[in-house]
Amino acid sequence: MNRLMxxxxxxxxxxxxxxxxxxxxxxxxxxxxxxxxxxxxxYGLTVLRxxxxxxxxxxxxxxxxxxxxxAFGAQQPIEEDDAGRVRVHLPVTVRGxxxxxxxxxxxxxxxxxxxxxxxxELARFLGHEVVVAERHTDVxxxxxxxxxxxxxxxxxxxxxxARSSSRAEYALGAQLEPAYAVFGDNFDxxxxxxxxxxYITNGMGEGIDASLLTSLGINALRNARRAGIPICDxxxxxxxxxxxxxxGAVHLSVLLLDLELATGRLQxxxxxxxxxxxxxxxxxxxxxxxxxxxxxxxxxTDYTAQELLLRPGDRLLFVSDGVxxxxxxxxxxxxxxxxxxxxxxxxxxxxxDVPAAVLRELGAHRGRSEPDDDxxxxxxxxxxxxxxx
Numbered sequence: 001m002n003r004l005m006x007x008x009x010x011x012x013x014x015x016x017x018x019x020x021x022x023x024x025x026x027x028x029x030x031x032x033x034x035x036x037x038x039x040x041x042x043y044g045l046t047v048l049r050x051x052x053x054x055x056x057x058x059x060x061x062x063x064x065x066x067x068x069x070x071a072f073g074a075q076q077p078i079e080e081d082d083a084g085r086v087r088v089h090l091p092v093t094v095r096g097x098x099x100x101x102x103x104x105x106x107x108x109x110x111x112x113x114x115x116x117x118x119x120x121e122l123a124r125f126l127g128h129e130v131v132v133a134e135r136h137t138d139v140x141x142x143x144x145x146x147x148x149x150x151x152x153x154x155x156x157x158x159x160x161x162a163r164s165s166s167r168a169e170y171a172l173g174a175q176l177e178p179a180y181a182v183f184g185d186n187f188d189x190x191x192x193x194x195x196x197x198x199y200i201t202n203g204m205g206e207g208i209d210a211s212l213l214t215s216l217g218i219n220a221l222r223n224a225r226r227a228g229i230p231i232c233d234x235x236x237x238x239x240x241x242x243x244x245x246x247x248g249a250v251h252l253s254v255l256l257l258d259l260e261l262a263t264g265r266l267q268x269x270x271x272x273x274x275x276x277x278x279x280x281x282x283x284x285x286x287x288x289x290x291x292x293x294x295x296x297x298x299x300x301t302d303y304t305a306q307e308l309l310l311r312p313g314d315r316l317l318f319v320s321d322g323v324x325x326x327x328x329x330x331x332x333x334x335x336x337x338x339x340x341x342x343x344x345x346x347x348x349x350x351x352x353d354v355p356a357a358v359l360r361e362l363g364a365h366r367g368r369s370e371p372d373d374d375x376x377x378x379x380x381x382x383x384x385x386x387x388x389x
């Protein structure tokens with residue numbers, strides 16, 4: 001049995017909470033590493049935090065300005081030389097969902113005879129095991145937080161899918177702010193062999209009330225989606241569920257999108273306030289959508305889908321009203337012009353990095369660290385249908 005197979009077997013048989021310890025033991029034992037540390041990205045995408053530090057309190061590594069952060073952002077191994085040692089930082093990613101970074105310190109002589117592809121494969125396998133292990137332990141969720149989440153934020157993060165995803169036809173990413181106190185904004189997506197479905201939601205209200213409303217709406221949409229019905233009917237069924245619970249007292253704004261992967265044909269139901277902008281051939285434009293009623297306002301509302309056609313190379317950006325209506329210190333709204341500048345400035349970043357970068361621009365416009373409202377940014381890059389191998 002070669003050592004990669006032995007390493008994979010050890011991770012597969014490890015207790016869910018011991019994956020970080022096991023990968024350290026494997027690397028030090030089988031690969032002659034001096035040290036290894038698995039760090040996960042925090043909810044705010046600001047630092048990488050160790051899952052099981054050897055001693056003392058966990059020491060976070062900044063995502064911006066560190067070698068480990070560069071490996072996370074570039075999704076490529078980054079190496080550092082350090083007095084006869086080589087520190088290799090390996091992204092830990094599962095189907096485009098960027099979990100964190102595995103950092104391995106090797107003596108220079110050992111690094112020369114170590115296949116970097118083997119280390120990268122071990123990091124990928126670790127990621128898959130973490131995704132499974134999270135169903136059984138809170139260790140990784142606890143490592144992700146630099147502060148306590150509010151109860152509403154805890155509920156929202158539990159609703160979310162991965163923050164990023166990719167396949168041959170597209171790449172996407174999304175982020176919420178304030179990460180530790182979000183309450184109403186949310187996103188959800190699901191892929192199938194031939195489609196990508198994406199929801200951008202903005203729940204009315206504050207705190208637990210907004211979180212409960214969004215939870216009901218997302219689960220109603222998922223229930224309808226899993227029945228295999230079109231997005232216009234998904235919206236209608238979720239609308240009925242929310243109205244039955246609240247009788248029109250509150251509503252949920254949502255943008256529903258159904259992307260056909262073979263053609264780039266996009267169906268959209270605009271039921272509320274989230275905005276959609278498009279970067280095409282260097283030009284940013286607000287996509288004109290047919291506004292319809294938010295979910296839950298009236299009994300048995302009908303919804304219709306409009307159709308758009310994407311071109312390979314298109315980038316779509318979706319924002320909640322906590323982005324485009326934010327006022328600066330002098331009262332000026334962030335608005336579409338500032339959004340267009342932010343989209344242009346981030347055009348060279350991968351889709352997974354764009355939401356956090358736009359939210360940093362928004363924070364600079366706002367002029368203070370804490371927002372008054374939830375803010376959600378999601379980004380989708382459309383590459384087009386790829387030829388079969």
